[in-house]
Amino acid sequence: MPEAAEVEIVRRTIAPRILRQRFERPFTSGLPLRNRVIPKAAFTACTKSPVAEVGRHGKLLWIGLESGAGLMVHLGMTGRLLVGPRAEKRPLHTHLELRLAGTDDAVRYVDPRRFGQVIPFSHPDALTAARAKLGPDPTELDDAEVAAVLARALRRRKRALKDLLLDQGLFAGVGNIYACEALFRARLSPFRRGSGLSQAEALALVEAAHAAVAQGIADGGTTLSDFVDAYGRKGGHQQSLLVFGREGEACPSCGTPIQRAPQGGRSTFYCHPCQRSAARGKTLRR
DNA sequence: CCACTCCTGCGT
DNA sequence: ACGCAGGAGTGG
Secondary structure, eight states: OOOHHHHHHHHHHHHHHHTTOOEEEEEEOOOOBTTBOOOGGGGGGGGSSOEEEEEEETTEEEEEETTSOEEEEEOTTTOEEEEEETTSOOOTTEEEEEEETTSSEEEEEEOSSOOOEEEEESSTHHHHHHHHTSOOOGGGTTSHHHHHHHHHHHHTOOSBHHHHHHOTTTSTTOOHHHHHHHHHHTTOOTTBBGGGOOHHHHHHHHHHHHHHHHHHHHTTOOOSSSOOOTTSOOOSGGGGOSSTTOTTSBOTTTOOBOEEEEETTEEEEEOTTTTOOOSSOOBSOO
C-alpha cells in the first residue's frame, strides 16, 4: 500500500505529535510480523529516552531516540502508524502500542496482513546498515548528480524498466503505483530493457519518478483502500493517477484504453501507443 | 526470469 | 468460491 509518498505523509503527520515525547508501557499482539515475533521486552529500550527524530528513506520509516536507540517501521502492504487517544478502542490488528508519557495519546502499529515490520534497535548502526541496502530516495532525485549516476546505472542493467524501478537498491521507495506512473510520464514502455535506453531517456525516467512521487506527496498520498496518515485521514492522489488502476479507461494523453499486463507477478498499467518501445530498442515481451 | 510464500479483506 | 491487492523474500 504505502510507497515513498505515503510513508512521507505518515512521517510528516506523526512527527509533530511524538517529537520530544517519551514512550512507555509497550503492548504487543504477540502475532508474527513478516514471520517474526518480537518479544515485548525488546521494546523496553524504546521507553528510556525521548524521540529525537522521525526519518524516512524510501519506504523505511524510523523513530530515533536521543539515546541512539529507536524503531524501524516498514508498512508492508497494509500497515498503518497511527497516533491518537489511547482511550479509544484499539483497532483490530493492532500489533504494537506505545503510550506517550504524560499524555492521553498512544502510537499504534496496525497491520491486518502482517506483511510489515516494526524492528526495535539499540544502536543507530542498525539503521545505517538497513539504509545502506537502499538506493537514493525519489525525493532526492532532483539532485542532478544523483540523477545522472542513477541514469547511468539504469543503462547498465538488462532487466525490464518496470522491474528496475521496483528494485529498492536502485530507487528506494518506488512501488507498483509510482513505477507505472513514472513510466507513463516518461513515455517509456515498461517492458524495455535498461540497457536499451539513451542517456536522455534514462534521465527522463529518473526525473519522471521524482515528479510522480512529488505529486503523490503534494496530494497527501494515494488511498486505494488502506492508506491513511497518522490521524487516519485518506490521501487524494488516487484522483490524479494517470494510468495505475485505470485499465480500460481513456489514456489522458491520446484516449486509447489503458492496458493492464502481468509483469513480475504484479499488474503493470500503461498506454500502448504512448509508451512505445523504441524503434530499435529491445523489449522484454510485448 | 518465474513460482511461491507470508496474511486478511474486498469486490465480482 | 475465486482473484486480486500498494511488499519483499526465498528457492529454482
